[in-house]
Amino acid sequence: xxxxxxxxxxxxxxxxxxxxxxxxxxxxxxxxxxxxxxxxxxxxxxxxxxxxxxxxxxxxxxxxxxxxxxxxxxxxxxxxxxxxxxxxxxxxxxxxxxxxxxxxxxxxxxxxxxxxxxxxxxxxxxxxxxxxxxxxxxxxxxxxxxxxxxxxxxxxxxxxxxxxxxxxxxxxxxxxxxxxxxxxxxxxxxxxxxxxxxxxxxxxxxxxxxxxxxxxxxxxxxxxxxxxxxxxxxxxxxxxxxxxxxxxxxxxxxxxxxxxxxxxxxxxxxxxxxxxxxxxxxxxxxxxxxxxxxxxxxxxxxxxxxxxxxxxxxxxxxxxxxxxxxxxxxxxxxxxxxxxxxxxxxxxxxxxxxxxxxxxxxxxxxxxxxxxxxxxxxxxxxx
Amino acid sequence: xxxxxxxxxxxxxxxxxxxxxxxxxxxxxxxxxxxxxxxxxxxxxxxxxxxxxxxxxxxxxxxxxxxxxxxxxxxxxxxxxxxxxxxxxxxxxxxxxxxxxxxxxxxxxxxxxxxxxxxxxxxxxxxxxxxxxxxxxxxxxxxxxxxxxxxxxxxxxxxxxxxxxxxxxxxxxxxxxxxxxxxxxxxxxxxxxxxxxxxxxxxxxxxxxxxxxxxxxxxxxxxxxxxxxxxxxxxxxxxxxxxxxxxxxxxxxxxxxxxxxxxxxxxxxxxxxxxxxxxxxxxxxxxxxxxxxx
Numbered sequence: 001x002x003x004x005x006x007x008x009x010x011x012x013x014x015x016x017x018x019x020x021x022x023x024x025x026x027x028x029x030x031x032x033x034x035x036x037x038x039x040x041x042x043x044x045x046x047x048x049x050x051x052x053x054x055x056x057x058x059x060x061x062x063x064x065x066x067x068x069x070x071x072x073x074x075x076x077x078x079x080x081x082x083x084x085x086x087x088x089x090x091x092x093x094x095x096x097x098x099x100x101x102x103x104x105x106x107x108x109x110x111x112x113x114x115x116x117x118x119x120x121x122x123x124x125x126x127x128x129x130x131x132x133x134x135x136x137x138x139x140x141x142x143x144x145x146x147x148x149x150x151x152x153x154x155x156x157x158x159x160x161x162x163x164x165x166x167x168x169x170x171x172x173x174x175x176x177x178x179x180x181x182x183x184x185x186x187x188x189x190x191x192x193x194x195x196x197x198x199x200x201x202x203x204x205x206x207x208x209x210x211x212x213x214x215x216x217x218x219x220x221x222x223x224x225x226x227x228x229x230x231x232x233x234x235x236x237x238x239x240x241x242x243x244x245x246x247x248x249x250x251x252x253x254x255x256x257x258x259x260x261x262x263x264x265x266x267x268x269x270x271x272x273x274x275x276x277x278x279x280x281x282x283x284x285x286x287x288x289x290x291x292x293x294x295x296x297x298x299x300x301x302x303x304x305x306x307x308x309x310x311x312x313x314x315x316x317x318x319x320x321x322x323x324x325x326x327x328x329x330x331x332x333x334x335x336x337x338x339x340x341x342x343x344x345x346x347x348x349x350x351x352x353x354x355x356x357x358x359x360x361x362x363x364x365x366x367x368x369x370x371x372x373x374x375x376x377x378x379x380x381x382x383x
Numbered sequence: 384x385x386x387x388x389x390x391x392x393x394x395x396x397x398x399x400x401x402x403x404x405x406x407x408x409x410x411x412x413x414x415x416x417x418x419x420x421x422x423x424x425x426x427x428x429x430x431x432x433x434x435x436x437x438x439x440x441x442x443x444x445x446x447x448x449x450x451x452x453x454x455x456x457x458x459x460x461x462x463x464x465x466x467x468x469x470x471x472x473x474x475x476x477x478x479x480x481x482x483x484x485x486x487x488x489x490x491x492x493x494x495x496x497x498x499x500x501x502x503x504x505x506x507x508x509x510x511x512x513x514x515x516x517x518x519x520x521x522x523x524x525x526x527x528x529x530x531x532x533x534x535x536x537x538x539x540x541x542x543x544x545x546x547x548x549x550x551x552x553x554x555x556x557x558x559x560x561x562x563x564x565x566x567x568x569x570x571x572x573x574x575x576x577x578x579x580x581x582x583x584x585x586x587x588x589x590x591x592x593x594x595x596x597x598x599x600x601x602x603x604x605x606x607x608x609x610x611x612x613x614x615x616x617x618x619x620x621x622x623x624x625x626x627x628x629x630x631x632x633x634x635x636x637x638x639x640x641x642x643x644x645x646x647x648x649x650x651x652x653x654x655x656x657x658x659x660x661x662x663x664x665x666x667x668x669x670x671x672x673x674x675x676x677x
Contacts, residue, residue, distance in 0.1 A: 109485060111565050111595050114492050143489045184486055213484035215459045255563060256537025256592055259619035260660045266621035267659060279481065280508070280520075280538040307539045307546075308522070340546070341522065362543070363661050 001186060002209040002220050005050040007092045009205030012183060016175040018190070019168075020202050023094035025050070032075045035093060036068060043067065044096040047074050053084035054127075061088070064096055097201070102192035103159055104128060105173070106206075107141070107180040115140045116180060118147065118173070120155045124192035147177045161195065168200045184213030230274075230297060237289050239276050246271025248373055249299030249333075251290045253278040253306050261305045264362060270370040273299055282308030282341060288319040295327045300376050301334045303369040305362070308341025317347035321354040334372040338365040385512035386532065386557035386577045386584070387475060387503070388451065392516040395420040395443045395473070397464045398455035399431045403479070407455070407520050408432045414517040414526075419447035440471040451475045453509065453518050461505065462487040469498040477518045478504035478568070488566040495568060502568020508538045508560035521545070521558065529554020531667060532578045534571060535590035536563045536597065540618055544590055544663050551664035553671075556584040563592060571601035579609050586612045586671055588663060589654065593619035593642050602648035612670040613654040616663050617645045 004012075010020045024035045035041045049061035056062045061083050065071035081088050102125030110117040118139040121131055128136075137158050139151050152170045161169065172193075180188045189206040209220050234241035240255070248265060250272050252258040258277040265272055274297040276290045287306060294302055306316065316339055324332070336357045339347050344360065351358035357372070359365045394411060398404040399421025409432045411418050418434050420443035427438035437443040440452065452473045456464040461480045468476050476495070483505045495502050503510060509519010514528040525546040531553055535541040541560045548555060559574055561567050571589065578584050587609075591598040598617060605613060620642035646656050655670055657663045 109489075109565055112570075112597070112600060114489065114566050116489070142493070143486075144493055181486065184484055186485075210484055210486070212458065212482045213486065252539075254537060254539030256535070256540030256590070256618045257543060259592060259622050260540050260543070260616075263618065263621045264659055264661075307543050340543075342524065361661075363659075 001211055002223055003052045004205075004207045004209065004223065005052065005090065006048060006205050007050055007090070008223070009188075009207035010092075010202070012179055012207055013175075013190075013202055013205055016179040018172055018175045018179070018202050019200060020205070021094040021097065023092050026075070026091050026093055027089060028079070029072060029075055032071055032091075032093065033068075036071065041093055041095065043071065045071060045093050046096050047071070047078060048092045048094070049078050049081070049083055049088040050090040050092055051083045051086040051088055053086060056083070059083060097194070097196045097203075099192075099203070100195035100198075101161075102194050102203075104131075104191045105176060105193050106187065106189035106191070107176055107185075108187045108189075110140065113140055115142055117141065118151075118155070118177075120158060122159050124194075128191065141177065143181075147173055162198070164198055165195050165200050172200055179207075183207070184210050184217060186210050230293065233293055233296075234276065237286070237293070239278055239286070239290055239293065242275050242277075244272050244275065246273045247300040248272050248369060249294045249297060249302040250275035251278070251287070251294055251302065251304045251306075252276075253282055253308075254280050257305065257307055261303065261366075264366040265303065265369065268367050268370040270366065270373060273297070278306075282306050282311040282316065284311055284315040284319040287316050288323045291320055291323045292326065295331060295333075298331065299333055301336065301369055301373040303365065304335065304337040304339070305365065306337075306339045306341075308339060312342045313339045313344040313347030314350060317350040317358075320356070321350060324354060324356075334376065336365055336369045336372060338362060384581055384583050385515050386510070386559065386574070386581050387501075388510050388512050388516040388518050388557070390515045392451050392518065393417050393419045393447065393449045394516070394518055395422060395440060395447070395449035395452050395468075396434070396455065397422045397440065397452055397468065398457075399423055399434065399436060400426050400429075401455055403520075404455040405431050407453070407479075408434060410520070410523055411453070411517050414511065414523050415514065416516040416518070419443075420449050440467045440473065444471045444473065449473070451518050452477070454478045454480060454504075456480060458482045458484070462491055465491045465500075465502070466494060469495055469500040473500055475501050475503070475518070476568075477507070477509040478502060478562075479507065479509060479520055480504075481506040483564070485564065485566045488564065488568075492566060492568055503559065504562040504564075504568060506564045507562030507567070508541055510557065510559045511555075512557040513555055519560065521560065525549055526558070527554035530556050530583060530585040532556050532581065532584035532587045533558040533590070534574055534578065534587060535560050536571075536592050537590055537618065538563075540660065541590060543660055544588060544616065547661060547664040548588070548667060551668060553664070553667065556581060565595075571597050572604045575601060575604050575609055579611065584611065586614065586667060588667060589613055589615040589649070591615065591617045591645055591649075593617065593622060593645070594640050596640055598645035599640075599648045602645075602652040602654070605649070605654060606652040612673070613649075613652075614657060614663055614666045614670055615649045615654045616657040616660055617642050617649075618660075620646070
């Protein structure tokens with residue numbers, strides 16, 4: 001899932017001929033001055049922080065400026081500020097427009113129906129969750145047929161627009177559908193789609209691109225602003241990385257088993273921190289890589305829960321023991337390993353002789369992990 | 384009887400010459416499956432694990448009577464592989480490949496409906512009916528022939544639970560891992576009627592996960608159309624909210640999709656819901672002992 005900043009979403013809109021305000025992205029005070037001085041933009045302007053979190057208007061991440069001094073003050077205040085955990089590095093400057101009506105349009109996937117669905121509302125500009133069912137029009141789009149003309153007329157009727165906006169709507173809907181398909185989007189959303197001097201203009205853009213389509217979209221490969229270095233390594237190794245609040249590191253294979261492992265730890269009061277999901281594999285090399293990655297996150301205790309069946313457990317165990325020696329003495333941590341699969345007895349013997357708590361029962365393993373974490377915490381407090 | 388695969392199932396493996404394709408061909412054969420053909424364009428005429436390799440699915444079908452495909456082809460080429468299988472008259476395609484874009488899956492799903500080809504997956508462990516056939520990658524060691532059906536959105540968690548059923552002394556009729564991707568070819572609701580009709584299944588274990596509304600829809604189906612006892616487990620009740628779509632996604636879900644909403648829906652439909660995966664086997668024994676229906 002690649003969430004695009006507003007300006008990137010609007011770049012896509014521009015390519016698909018969805019009307020947007022003529023704006024400019026700036027990254028410094030000098031950029032802002034230059035944009036106005038060169039005549040590229042003229043005051044009054046709206047200044048929008050390019051962060052991914054919502055609620056920018058209420059949160060002070062969207063402001064107006066009518067004079068050059070005001071612009072400098074607003075830009076200086078906004079660049080570098082933190083908004084819901086994100087540092088603001090880019091601002092989008094756009095001309096302030098007088099907005100008539102505000103509408104809502106989006107296309108996303110309806111998983112149950114297994115078709116994309118167009119959602120339209122005549123009440124845009126507010127959180128879409130706050131709208132009642134009868135204020136929303138939902139139109140399923142069959143991927144082989146596309147958006148039918150009569151469906152586009154339904155949207156037009158529900159909006160009740162006057163020309164020229166009413167005449168622009170059909171083309172805009174086609175563009176939005178094309179963008180959703182061709183860019184491999186999970187979501188394309190315009191909120192608000194405004195009527196400005198009689199014409200439709202997309203005042204905001206929210207676009208989420210699907211990760212799995214990366215092989216045909218190299219242009220999105222570099223957009224990964226929100227990943228930590230460890231997350232980046234995990235991504236390269238195709239290991240899913242999730243950071244939670246606790247101190248127990250969890251390595252498991254498969255999303256379902258990983259979640260079940262969290263549930264089981266929770267039963268005994270264990271608080272997971274970093275957890276790594278290897279996917280459906282029990283490949284010995286990948287288990288070892290995950291272990292070394294986990295070591296970098298400095299967990300208090302690590303719980304390794306691998307349900308194999310394909311790889312031999314003794315191979316996995318030997319790889320783990322070799323990896324343990326690569327972790328510096330001072331950074332070592334207790335390891336509780338539960339590996340099920342072929343040759344699991346031999347695997348447990350190898351691990352036990354290396355000082356690892358190796359068990360086969362899931363419940364007993366989770367209890368051992370929580371006990372190890374408690375004794376480590378106690379040890380820290382004592383010293 | 385069993386569900387979707389039988390002793391008459393004749394498997395063609397697409398992508399048989401790859402590491403995964405070769406390894407799992409051997410495992411499927413060891414399970415007792417008739418693996419009759421492999422397909423890798425350009426490698427026709429060779430053999431893998433004693434299985435003849437063909438250049439096209441159509442040729443494999445003509446020469447070997449293959450009726451079920453297991454697809455290991457990498458994601459960028461998976462859509463093409465599936466369409467080839469559907470065009471060749473394959474009735475059931477198990478797509479093991481992960482990371483297939485959902486836009487491609489939309490095309491595949493709707494194309495499959497036109498051709499009459501059912502998809503299991505993608506990104507799934509597939510189907511196994513002990514003593515009959517396996518079309519997929521679930522480890523052979525977790526199975527024993529029996530009368531418990533298993534249906535799941537997970538991979539390894541399915542192995543865990545199937546194994547638990549074996550360790551408590553029971554066996555399985557058919558186990559289907561549907562896959563956990565946003566668009567899957569066969570959902571719980573699509574598969575439940577097959578287990579209801581299967582005379583060899585006495586009880587169904589349903590393994591779900593947080594996210595989406597598939598379990599709620601399954602519960603709705605169970606309530607109105609399913610007569611056999613059901614034991615369920617939902618993974619992730621302690622997990623934080625994960626990947627979320629934007630506002631539009633939240634609207635489609637309408638606040639459903641939490642572990643609690645799934646557990647409540649399943650309980651209201653008469654299913655016994657386990658709090659933890661290791662509680663499933665004993666609940667299965669208990670429900671079977673009680674006998675009768677829900």
